[in-house]
Amino acid sequence: MTDTKYRKKLLMALLAAVLMAAMLCGCAGDSGDGETSASSLDGEADAGNRDNAEETDQNMELAGSEIGREFTERDRDSSYTESEAVQIELEGNSISADGRGVSVSGNTVTISEEGTYVVSGHLNDGQILVDASDSAKIQIVLKNAEIYCGTSAAIYIREADKVFLTLAEGSRNVLGGGAEYTDTDENTVDGAIFSKADLTLNGAGSLEINAEYKHGIVSKDDLVITGGSITVNAVSQCLSGKDSVKIADGVFVLNSEGKGIKAENTDDSTLGNIYIAGGKFTIRTEDDSLHASGSIVIDGGDLIVESGDDACHADADVVINEGTVLVNSCYEGLEGYRVVINGGTVDITASDDAINAAAPKNASDTGNQDRTSRQEGEMQPGGEALQNSDMPDEKESLDGEPQNGELSQNGKLLQAEELPGRELPQAGGMPEGELSEDGEMPAAGGRRGGQMPGGGDTGRGSIENDSNAYIKITGGELTVTAGGDGLDSNGSLFLSGGTVCINGTASQGDSVLDYNGIAEVTGGVLMASGSSGMAQGFSSSSSQCSILRVLDESQEAGSTVTLSDSAGKTFLSWSPAVQYSCVVLTSPELKLGETYTLSAGSENLEITLDSIAVSNKTGGMIQNMP
Structure with a gap:
């Protein structure tokens, strides 16, 4: 919620309780000829x-964001030669594999060299670990594979240049894990698929991920998806990329107690971007459905969203060029520093603002207001400044608590209409005699021009424009x-x-x-x-x-x-x-x-x-x- 939004609701409540004149405008009369x-x-x-x-x-x-719109041929190419690939067979409590670049230790199979590896079968509690050189490009083909790992990622890519995770055509693959992970090295592994390298998912099979700990798919570089039918049920984030999340095609069902798709890079403000060129998405989240520390660009695809917070939130920009975005429910719909719609079909149902353009929380430029704090000097009755600690909570909680901008009486937050001692008129219902001769509404004590008690000026010209x-x-x-x-x-x-x-x-x-x-x-x-x-x-x-x-x-x-x-x-x-x-x-x-x-x-x-x-x-x- 923006500072402007907060001020409006707070002022409405304050004016209703303090000022003697009604604050809603009436209609100017039509001239004799209508x-x-x-x-x-x-x-x-x-x-x-x-x-x-x-x-x-x-x-x-997008001037400050590096949006990569291109997908390489290899990103899209899910082909492989079965006879030339190393076969990895999962056999419940054991693993069998024979070939160059693969080794088995207990319930962990380690891939250490560039090549193609086909994984099939069921693993009760184990892991596929990729630990190769930083120049190795590795293709892992999931062909009716089911992997459960109780204490870490089912697929952990510790080191490689790039990994292609291919869903074999017609295959059904399932990954999952326990509710608590144990670190085995310097990395904090927090996804059912966790990659320190660039990661691409492609193919024409299906993948179901049940992430009971935190995230579904995590890449600490770029996460690229060009195909497949992917379902992720996650506690925190379904799809996560540090530098970017790029999606060319696919069918997605994303359910999360946190965010659906997230890209965040705290080291480089030009990165942390989400790019969607196509695909079909059904996203249900309790937090933001799409969240980027950089920008979000949608060039195509069909998105159906139900969000407990923002449907699309970007600290930089949200740009929709083509595609269909249907937001059935959310707190705010599209939120970014700049929100641009150049094409496509967008339909938003929001409990608060449908589209909101405001500075990001970490904005430091002069004139950019921090959305998480309030400026000194906000007026309260008597002309005293409201301090940050006096402000109501920023936005409505998920359990239905009232929003900010509502005054409290005996511990209850009130809507402006519920304030005691003042009945607010409806539109067109201005009490007679309240308007001055020049059509302006006098404030308390006969003040004009929006003067608040204590000398504060409510004129829109005094509100800082970003x-x-x-x-x-x-x-x-x-x-x-x-x-x-x-x-x-x-x-x-x-x-x-x-x-x-x-x-x-x-x-x-x-x-x-x-x-x-x-x-x-x-x-x-x-x-x-x-x-x-x-x-x-x-x-x-x-x-x-x-x-x-x-x-x-x-x-x-x-x-x-x-x-x-x-x-x-x-x-x-x-x-x-x-x-x-x-x-x-x-x-x-x-x-x-x-x-x-x-x-x-x-x-x-x-x-x-x-x-x-x-x-x-x-x-x-x-x-x-x-």
Whole structure:
């Protein structure tokens, strides 16, 4: 969860409990002819952000990551000559092997030379150990092999240049181990397959791994997979690579109490990347489903994800170029410093933000906020600063505990709506007389401009914009249903192509678009519906017209939204999945100066586009709230 997200929820609760005025914005009245007022949403907020932020470079993604998109011919080639390979027979409590480069000691078979080795049979409690020169390339063919090792990896690659683990066509192979490993050398072995060298899996057979200790498949260099049907049930991580995890093809079922696919390199920030070019994935995890200390790039494949935390998390960038990503459940959907969708089909259902662009936890650049700590000077009633120790927990736990941003009373964390002594109005339900003559909401004590008690300024211009962070959508189809923000950027938001549909939450502390910099639209279609309390639309610096409309009344889920031109042609239409009180939309068909008819549930109105970004959102304090 971003700092902006935290501030919004905390401020909503504080304002509800402390300020005398209601904090939700009402609707500006239509003019006599039904035209919407042309007050651009970003008039004050965007200007303030431009004053505080340097221009954002829209092409920063992947500049700091070494993404290898190529797969070698040998990575893909699973062929072998049976008659020339060394045969290793597993016989329950013993092993038989005869050939160059292989030796047997008790229940361990050691491969020490370059070559091809075919493994078949069942081993009750033992190990295949690769201990060769650092220039050796070794192919191990699993041909109906079942290996259980109670105290270590079933396959342990201690040293080699590269190992190719081939799943023989039509074969079924099973690996597993005990719940506790014992180190036998200087390496900490923590996977059913553990490799200190580059590791490639290929072939047309199947592999099932049951990792009761920690991880399924681990490579301390590159983990490459080009084929096979792979099922991993793991306590911690299913697939793990230090420098990278690269997948060209295959069928994957990954179940984990931790993460599904992880790449992490703490020594080199350009590494620790995940690259997916194809394959079919079903991933169910209690932690992140895909997690990279570098970047995640998806160029193809079909992913079905159920995640207890982020569906895809990268400390650097998340980029989707092609493929299908269906996230049935998660806390946050796509999270990275920069999140870019250039193509493909993405469908996200999230309990919090669907897409989140924010600095990584270890960011040290000036202006990048640490997501694990709060800046000094956060305001609490009375103008005193909230210290880190005063902050609620960062995010909702897996057992259903409430999220942060909720105040505690008698040990119970409360939603903003549950705070005593204040009934919050619904959208369009602003108490009469609360707005000042110029349409701004006065704060407690008659303050204007978002002044918090104690002198704090809640104006959006005071929230630091991270010019290195952005969400960019250039193509593809994106559908999100969010329990928090739809698109949440600690920096900016850019839309130049594709089709985006956002089902936002009815919670007044969240919005379909949430950004600290600017939101520019130059192309593409966006249809969004959600709450009005924190609503933001697109910036006036855009070249394509957009509309933000706060409705007079909340509309029920499923009530259709349509936009038609003066000739009666409907060119935007959708049925929001969640109750909504405002809509945001843009399309290349919108033309400056033209009049359109917007129908949203029970409301019908005419809107004239007399500015690039048309909005009826008023109330300076709410508009500028972080």
